[in-house]
Amino acid sequence: MNTTTKTLQFIHVNPLKLAVYEWGKSSPEQETIVLLHGYPDSAEVWDRLADKLSEQFHVVSYDVRGTGLSDIPARQKHFHSDYLIEDLKQVIAATSPNKAVHLVSYDWGSLQAWEGILGDRLKDQVASYTAMTPSLDAIGWWFRREVQKNSFEGYSNVVKRMTSSSYMVFFQLPVIPELSWRAGLYKVWPKFVAQLQKTTVPVSKTMLKDALHSIALYRENMIKPLFLPSSRKTTIPTHMLILTKDPFVPRAISESMREWVENIEYTEIDANHWVMLSHAEQLAQILSDYIGRHNQSKNAA
Structure with missing residues (x-):
């Protein structure tokens, strides 16, 4: 029986306080996993998976700035990926100061993490990276190449992708998205997810x-990489999870990440966008197996 309890601390990343949750503490004998959540969730979405992972690992999650118990930035520009990556670096430094961590993310957690992974900005702090969503740069390159085909198939693919991701365009509009949430979208969101994904969201x-x-x-963060994608690469070992029932993440773009990652593995899971909720036990085993192959203590021995 797992007796590891979840604890809370606040880390200062000037001028904000970030709410950081831990299962266990960093030690030379244990690998540390850092879990990075997506939109519109908070770190709470990871709790079920974290409980299972904590049987083997030191586990960390945190409320991204503006969510959960973390402080809210004063201005929109303070949500830029540069600030998000600095938050991540500070969380890692505070919870695993002497050992690189294994980063796991989905949705916007993945999109922001890729900004630190590509170009190896996090190379000294991240031993491996498991993503469930490809980078914004990869999405931008995919759109560009489909358009350059100058064919019915290419344009059709672009239209299909834009249709399934229309909410991203919607969120670029001023005021209206906020009004939608305030009008009651947040009340029906769990029911919407349950119907669409057959998963109960807390x-x-x-x-x-x-x-x-x-x-x-x-x-x-979206406009520049979609229209002017970069060609940054990474040497950090990367594990790409392909969720076969996720309507938000196109398989072709996930598979294209091998172009930007020197050392990449793929694992397919018959699951939806919130796999950490619907398939927590299976996901925990998959992560355990992958991290086991990148165990720093064993590899150093």
Whole structure:
């Protein structure tokens, strides 16, 4: 029986306080896993998986700035990926100061993490990276190449992708997305997810706040990489999870990440976008197996 308890501490990343949750403590004998959540969630979405992983690992999650118990930035520009990566670096430094961690993310957690992984900005702090969503740069390159085909198939693929991701365009609009959440979208969101994904999403007390403020992630970070994608690469070992029932993440773009990652593995899971909720036990085993192959203590021995 797992007796590891979840603890809370606040880390200062000037001028904000970030809420950081831990299962266990960093030690030379244990690998540390850092879990990075997406939109419109908070770190709470990881709890079920973290409980299972903590049987073997030191586990860390945190509320991204503007969500959960973390402070809200004063301006939209403070949601830029540069600030998000600095938050991540400080969380890692505080919870695993002497050993690189294994980063796991989905949705906007992945999109922001890729900004630190590509170009190896996090090379000294991240031993391996498991992503469930490809980078914004990869999405930008995919759109560009489909258009350059100058064919019915290419344009059709672009239209299909834009249709399935229309909410991203919606979030670029001023005021209207906020009004939608305030009008009651946050109340029906769990039912919507349950119907679409056959998964029960925990109803967070901070969901409305999280959804409202985190819209800034879309507005501050999406446009440039989609229209002017970079060609940054990484040497950090990377594990790409392909969720076969996820309507938000196109398989072709996930598979294209091998172009930007020197050392990449793929694992397919018959699951949806919130796999950490619907398939927590299976995901924990998959992560355990992958991290076991990248165990720093064993590899150094």
